Amino acid sequence: MTRQWRRCGAILALVVSVAACAAASSDARGGYLATIERYITLTSSVAANGDLNPSAVVVAPATIGKLQAGDVLVNNSNNISNLQGTGTTIVSYRPSTKETSLFAQLPRKLAGCPGGVGFSGSMAVLKSGWVIVGSAPSMDGTTATKGAGCLLVLDAEGRLATTWAGPMIDCPWGNIEVIEQGERATLFVAMAGFDVPALSVRDPRTGYPVTVRKGTVLRLEIALRDGAPPELVEQTVIGDGFSERADLDNFLFGPTGLALRPDGALLVSDGLDNRITVIEHAATRTDSAGTGTLLTEGGLLAWPLNMAMTSEGTLLVCNGRNGLVVELDPMTGRQIYARWIDIDQTQAPPGNGNLFGLTMKPDGRGFYFVADDTNALVEATR
Numbered sequence: 413m414t415r416q417w418r419r420c421g422a423i424l425a426l427v428v429s430v431a432a433c434a435a436a437s438s439d440a441r442g443g444y445l446a447t448i449e450r451y452i453t454l455t456s457s458v459a460a461n462g463d464l465n466p467s468a469v470v471v472a473p474a475t476i477g478k479l480q481a482g483d484v485l486v487n488n489s490n491n492i493s494n495l496q497g498t499g500t501t502i503v504s505y506r507p508s509t510k511e512t513s514l515f516a517q518l519p520r521k522l523a524g525c526p527g528g529v530g531f532s533g534s535m536a537v538l539k540s541g542w543v544i545v546g547s548a549p550s551m552d553g554t555t556a557t558k559g560a561g562c563l564l565v566l567d568a569e570g571r572l573a574t575t576w577a578g579p580m581i582d583c584p585w586g587n588i589e590v591i592e593q594g595e596r597a598t599l600f601v602a603m604a605g606f607d608v609p610a611l612s613v614r615d616p617r618t619g620y621p622v623t624v625r626k627g628t629v630l631r632l633e634i635a636l637r638d639g640a641p642p643e644l645v646e647q648t649v650i651g652d653g654f655s656e657r658a659d660l661d662n663f664l665f666g667p668t669g670l671a672l673r674p675d676g677a678l679l680v681s682d683g684l685d686n687r688i689t690v691i692e693h694a695a696t697r698t699d700s701a702g703t704g705t706l707l708t709e710g711g712l713l714a715w716p717l718n719m720a721m722t723s724e725g726t727l728l729v730c731n732g733r734n735g736l737v738v739e740l741d742p743m744t745g746r747q748i749y750a751r752w753i754d755i756d757q758t759q760a761p762p763g764n765g766n767l768f769g770l771t772m773k774p775d776g777r778g779f780y781f782v783a784d785d786t787n788a789l790v791e792a793t794r
Contacts, residue, residue: 443739443748444722447794448778451753454484454789455512457782459501462492466782467499468535468545468587469769469789476541477568478515482507484780485515486769486789487531487545489663490553496663497530497550497558502543502570505789516543516570524575525549527559533668533718533768534563534601536588541568542642546584548605548664555658556610558583563601563632565641573641580630580647582606586668587718587769589678591695597642598695599632600678604656604666611658620657627654627667628700629680629691651691653703655684661765662732669719671727673742680704681716683732688716688745708745712738717768723776730770730781735763737770737781753792756785 457466465488472483483506488499504515521528527549534546543566551557562577563584583605591598606626613622629651634642654667669681669688678694680703681687687709691701715732722728727742735754740747754763766785773779778793 444724444726445728445737445739445749445751448751448792450793452791452793453786454507454510454791455503455505456787457486457488457503457789458787459488459503459514459517461501461517463488463490463499463501464492464494464787465490465496465499465784466787466789467531467533467768469771469780469782470535470537471771471774471780472537474539474541478504478570479537479541479568480506480508482774484789485535485537485543486782487535489531489533495550495553497548497553499531500529502531502535502545516566518564518572522572522575524577525559525562525564526577527551527561529564530561532561532584533586534584534588536590536599538590538597538636538642539592540636542566542573543568543570544588544599544642546588546601548583548585550663553663554611554660555608555664556612558605558608560605567641576632576644578647580628580649583664583666585664585666586681587670587720587771589670589672591672595636597634597636599634600670600672600694601630601632602654602667602670602680603628603630604664604668606656608656608658608664611660621659623655623657623684625653625655627656628652629654629667629670629678631694648698649700650678650694650697651680651702651704652700654680654682657684668717669729671719671721671742674725679707679719679727679742681719681729683715683717686710686713686715688713688729706745707742708740708747711747712736712750713747718770720770720772720779722772728770728779730767732767733764734761735759735766737767753781753790754783754785759785
């Protein structure tokens, strides 16, 4: 996620044509991405307080409180000074009316959340209207002052209900995967902050900040009872050993995207190692699978970040190092197709650092994503 200040004035007029979104492909037949015809900027994510840098994007599954089924929630990771790990706002876009509103704004300092509030790319909405959002906070926008953060639980009115923190939670980072079953729910979220040193701590061999292999994937079991806030009842590390590193533009590198396969395996994007791995029996295993088994690496991938399963059973992965989204077979790892969905020429390559959050539309005929360069919510549709 490039964190440089971008111009926002022309956001609402931006429509990226199909011709401009040139595709790169490893399969001439294309795939789900080949059916996408339009890219339309829907709204700005910039909040009234100046918060910017959209990270997570999710769709409300039900109508409750301030939420209407189909509403798109986007959180901001940076404050008006563009410091990472300092954003505290969530904006809501309603496709039926094209209205944008503030869903929630939290205080920067919050008891129970180590280091305070600075939203990350972790967010989910349950069918009961509870919103879970991750905090990966910093005082000055760098890992030198980062806190462990927490997971924050908001009600459907955008009010803080409770926080979850502890030794297994350190900078929740990528998209949250959810399994809901009546009065129980299972959440999966990657953690990217364990023992990450400051930018000034350099690896003498590479000159880059030191990489540590302590990133995890955490499974959380929660109870949902009679309208009470979700209760965290169990935590299990089901994956560990993923690469983490401090970064000037991106705050953190670490495990990011998660996606559940129909067979119960959890796919994990490991950006620094430029690969996607598989954790088998994700919902039931009682131990860690380490980094899992390799699904695919290299090729069209370029720092893979958030992921989403399409209605046709393929996997979409957005790249952090260019403006491409990659489609692949989640069972075999075969890379099917890639398409430029952000072609900002001010980055090299185009779109570098602009993509992070990505989620499917409820009708399956496209997806929503956030573009950091324009602080925008964009719709990709057939």
